[in-house]
Amino acid sequence: MSITITVKLFAQYRDGLFKVKEMTFPKGSTAIYVIDEIGIDHSKLPIGVLMVNGVHVEEDFVLENGNVFTIFPKVGGG
């Protein structure tokens, strides 16, 4: 069993990766599992904000089929 989700990357996390991509992962995949599978080096640039369908989630959030998963490093401005 697998899920297909839309993954969106932003700021420095786009470097060498992608902006937006439809991807398939095993059912039960968590946010942090997907981040590691994609190959984001969050030891260098810490994870800032994770959202699923526009709502903030934690790293252990279990993704579901059809989710839009957005991944940001720490960003700020004003």
Next chain:
Amino acid sequence: MADKIYRVDMSNLSFKIEDVPDEWMGLGGRGLTSTIIAAEVDPECHPLGPNNKMVFAPGLLSGTSAANSGRNSLGLKSPLTGGIKESNVGGTIAGVMAKLGVKALIIEGIPKDDSTFYHIHVSQNKVEIVACPELVGKNNYAVLDAMEEKYNKKVAVMTIGLPGEQKMLISNISVRDPKGKLRSHGRGGTGAVMGSKKIKCITVDAAKFNESGASIVDPEKFKAASKIFTKALQDNPISGEGLPAFGTNVLVNIINEAGGLPSHNFRSGFSENAEEICGETMAENIKERGGNTTHGCHQGCVIQCSQTYNDKEGNYLTSGFEYEMIWAFGANFGIKDLDQIAKIDALMDDLGVDAIETGVTIGLAVDAGLIEFGDGKRAFEILEKDVAGGTPLGRIIGSGAGNLGKLYGLVRVPVVKNQSIPAYEPRAIKGQGITYVTTPMGADHTAGYAVATNILNSGGHVDPLSKEGQVELSRNLQIASAAVDSTGMCIFVAFPALDEPECLPALIDMINARFGISLGVDDVMNLGKNILKTEHEFNLKAGLTSADDRVPEFMKYEALPPHNAIWDFTNEEIDEFWNF
């Protein structure tokens, strides 16, 4: 040499240099400007009449070697909101005033002869006030050029363009930055007040003496604290990495993804244009076209969030190309071409008009039937010809969104206290909404930046879509911001201050070392509380009430996509803010 108060009376073109009263001694920046306005200005005065005053004051650390300490405060009664205003700016003015030993520059009165404008030049123990007919009708860059020719590049310049001369409510006071570009004492129609006093420009010259900077009682302690503070700024992922790489415009995507980016005049919290106008696209353009992603708005800035932005041929278009501007003209008004927004930005710098007030008004002008959604060419034309030229259309746009809405019978008018709401939707980012309605400034994002904790996960996380914890969050941030605005520090020190434990104590140690005092964190927070209460009391005396601490009504019954969020705070919940 002890700092002094420089006081200019425009009614008889005279000046006085006064000792600093004891009760003002420990104050700087916003703390000082709001205290002086509250003490000396009748809250019921007409903001453009003879009894309003302008108070310029550098922060407590301005003029020292402390990183990011070059911010200046301007206090006055706002002709846009009818309440007190503190407007904060970078540029060179704060450092130059502090080096000259000017604790505050107070300007009062209106000249009897109002047939021309005046140039005020402040130097050591001296203020010259001279008519400047040759500058009348000029915009900001022409004034900067004239001042550079007359003096030197270190002279600080504050100026108004044509909209300020015409006392338009969207006008700013523009301030020269270290590279000869412009920053703004923005929001609230500050330029109109300067115009009402018939002042075209103010220059301050500290070049001939005291080059070493503002005096410091304990230089060793100061140096040690300054080192820790600078390191905290550089090590923090936001102030040290994100802001220099992408600028403030990095926010477009994250606010949009969270459903809080006001679009189509606040009809949606999501813009389909985001990718075209976002910080990532801007950074790519800058890289390809040979601009610069880093530029400091004031001396001693280690964050360098500003930038220079070129066109496709590599020719300079603008600098200080910020999120609020790009949001207002990109998402809210619908221009998809970043270069076109950059051209409007450069024009608006030259005219000296507020990015948020002007942008929101142009967005609302679509609903008024005055312009087509996304027509950047026409927006440029209206600003260049009508606003600068003072045509009836220019006057309408120049009066700000609240007044435009009244004139055209519009209901969806995004203002609080008649001041346009900035780039964060209160329905979807509720902590920020609490700041908009409660701050004495009118809708102002910098007064208590709850976006940090609602969206950016700085200082923890408070769910942006829930009412829970928002009043307390906004109150704490507003108290801290009022204190930070008194130090001369850039508001972006808030990011390391929220997340790096050593940052705030180092900041306080620098203040203690400079003045030979021993403030603690509680003292600084009490300072913030006192400032807010002083400002709130001024507004109450000016006739504002708790009924002004509200969002526009449409936000209570129009659900905002994509989260279908509405504004659901009761009046009692909002008014609880002032219980401290």
